[in-house]
Amino acid sequence: MRNATRLGAAGILGATGIVGTAWGGAAMATTTPEASTETIVVGRTGDIDNLDPQLATAFQTSDALELIFDSLTSLAPDLTVQPGLATDWTFNEDGTELTFNLREGVTFHDGSALTSEDVVASLDRVLDEETGAAARGFLLSIEGVTAPDDLTVVLSLSTPDATLPSALSRVGTSILSSDEIAAGTVGTEPVGTGAFSFGEWTQGQQLDLPAFEDYWGEGPNVAGVSIRVVPDDQSLLAAMQAGEVDLGVITNPVVVEQVSEPLVLERTETLGYFPFFLNSSRGPLQKREVRQAISCAIDRQELIDTALLGEGQPTGPFVEGVYATDPYDGLPCDGPDPDLARQLLTDGGYPDGFSMETIIITGESETNVNIAQNLQAQLAEVGVDLELVPLETNVYVDRWLEADFDSALSENNSNPDPHLTYSRYFISGANFANVGGLTSPELDELFAQGLAETDPEARVPIYQEISRILLEESPWVWLYQGYRYQVLSPDVEGFVPHPTGSLASLRDVTLAS
Secondary structure, eight states, X not given: OOSGGGGGHHHHHTTTOOOOOEEOOOOGGGGOOTTOOOEEEEEESOOOOOSOGGGOOSHHHHHHHTTTOOOSEEEOTTSOEEESSEEEEEEOTTSSEEEXXXXXXXXXXXXXXXXXXXXXXXXXXXXXXXXOOTTGGGOTTEEEEEEEETTEEEEEESSOOTTHHHHTTSGGGOXXXXXXXXXXXXXXXXXXXXXXXXXXXXXXXXEEEEBOTTOSSSOOOSSEEEEEEOSSHHHHHHHHHTTSOSEEEEOOHHHHTTOOTTSEEEEEEOSOBEEEEEOTTSGGGGSHHHHHHHHHHOOHHHHHHHHSTTOOEEOXXXXXXXXXXXXXXXXXXXXXXXXXXXXXXXXXXXXXXXEEEEEEEOSSOTHHHHHXXXXXXXXXXXXXXXXXXXXXXXXXXXXXXXXXXXXXXXOBOOOSSHHHHHHHHHSTTOTTHHHHOOOOHXXXXXXXXXXXXXXXXXXXXXXXXXXXXHHHHOSEEEEEEOEEEEEEOTTEESOOOOTTOOOGGGGTOEXXX
């Protein structure tokens, strides 16, 4: 499978017909390790939407930029927090200081050494509200970041915060070069410390990441990674069968069912969840009864069976282990109930129903339109008419960040720690509170309790109560938890799937000759 067929990849992979804009970088040959001879080709149906990891929100963007940048900590496939750029970390006795010790000998892709100055500048940039960093809401307990020496960073905290080691594992908390931050060039030609460096991005077509020969960790074992945008999952599977793609990120269960030997399917229960975002500042959605009506009208299992071929399970707000919650605990219904939904619409002042626009992200997963069509059919039965508006990733993300929608559909990230899952949405002043659409003193107090509580068992009822309030108020409708699928060529060895969909193990992958 690994010979001249690779040269024909443009046949299937270039079928989009899009003329891209190239972002130039170092030529791949200049950073290829001598032991590496081939580039691993990754195919997926959506392109990245920016080159700044601290602004990354789309899955495909986070997955790609995680290969270029590192964070202080990392999240293992078993969801435990592991060392990253920091070798270890400790809290002081009262929990108001968190100290990180950095690795020695780490270099950026431009050859400069990583020091604590870079960490201070990076975290200050995340905390600066004007940056618009996706992870800012996770770090609000940090009052200051200082550097006693070149390899030590101290976070001064307003309150003990046991979630920080996990929060600092995210792509959104990537460590950037302080020189790049000062120059204002972050997001133009990325300079990180990851296993792969930035090569060239042709928008809508391809992102090339050469291997970084001075990477501080083990690997990489390939010459680079080429992430190519494919029109749809069916075309992606065809490209894999033709030997043109080594790893395919597929989202459509119909196509997943067609995967056969010698290709290898990795199916992993996702840590994320799929909500139906409702904008409670607009029109009928300002009424709690209307939002509850939408939630009670939807048969989640029917949606899963119809749009996803049964590949998923209904979920409440939390999907994380002992924190997992029931999808109806807090709603006036204990299952799908169209009659009650009609009554709730009447109680909310809309006995004849209403219409609203629903924006849908299309680059992330081609099943999203199927989900939207199923919701459209179900809600039409109770008088709620959805106008479906599919959008490319960058357009959708811009509108989502501004809460410029009546309703919206896209998968959302979760986290092993429940506080990190929703603190950026439902705490007063959080950076995505406009998207969350619900804040209150009661929720603020509950989140503060959950953050300060160090006993895992004592935290469970706190987040269960948060879940109950979220379902009662229904700022969003929680639909299901699904799966991630990666299809591998038999030549790919050493790839480890991750519940977040992370492709970080590409740094360890080898390609059979």
